[in-house]
Amino acid sequence: MDVSRYKIFEHQSRSFSEGTLEYINDQWVFFDDESEEASLLEDFLFQEVEVFSNHRWRKGKLIETDKVRLSNEDFDLQNATKIRIRKNLVYSLERLLEDLHEDAFLQFVMTLNSMEFSIYDCIYCHNHLSFLKEKKNQNGVNMMIFDNGEVICAVQHHFEYFKRINDRFEFTLSTGKRVVIEKLA
Incomplete structure (x- = not known):
């Protein structure tokens, strides 16, 4: 890291x-x-x-x-x-954060923090990207759940890494608030 x-x-x-x-x-x-x-x-x-x-x-x-x-x-x-x-991070989230491109990593963490969540609030992470290491065309969705003690946040990370790099994060709070960010390269 x-x-x-x-x-x-x-x-x-x-x-x-x-x-x-x-x-x-x-x-x-x-x-x-x-x-x-x-x-x-x-x-x-x-x-x-x-x-x-x-x-x-x-x-x-x-x-x-x-x-x-x-x-x-x-x-x-x-x-x-x-x-x-x-605290230790959820292992699959730690691997995902290491694999994200710098801009996507920063946007993800800053947005999560702005919604009053920490990466240490993660209670579940499915890192689909980790199953695609050997593939040339990597695309799919990673799913994460965060709990800050007051609100739950579900995050879907849609990614496409082939001819271009595309990261899209969809944050949905248990209050109904939604935030979407996208990073294209």
């Missing part, structure tokens, strides 16, 4: 699960503030996390169940430590 796309991914809303740690029965447990679900911290080993320390969020990687590697030090976790764990 190139640097500009990485920055867009990094700055999406709802890209982290935020919560508190508790040490229970010799195990670190992460309690998600939003969903109130509990998860074993060991399930997130070697993932990007942020630790709230000295009144700010500090980026690092969970290297042990009780330790986060920050840029220049190791941070020992304690009971009631506030942390954020980077």
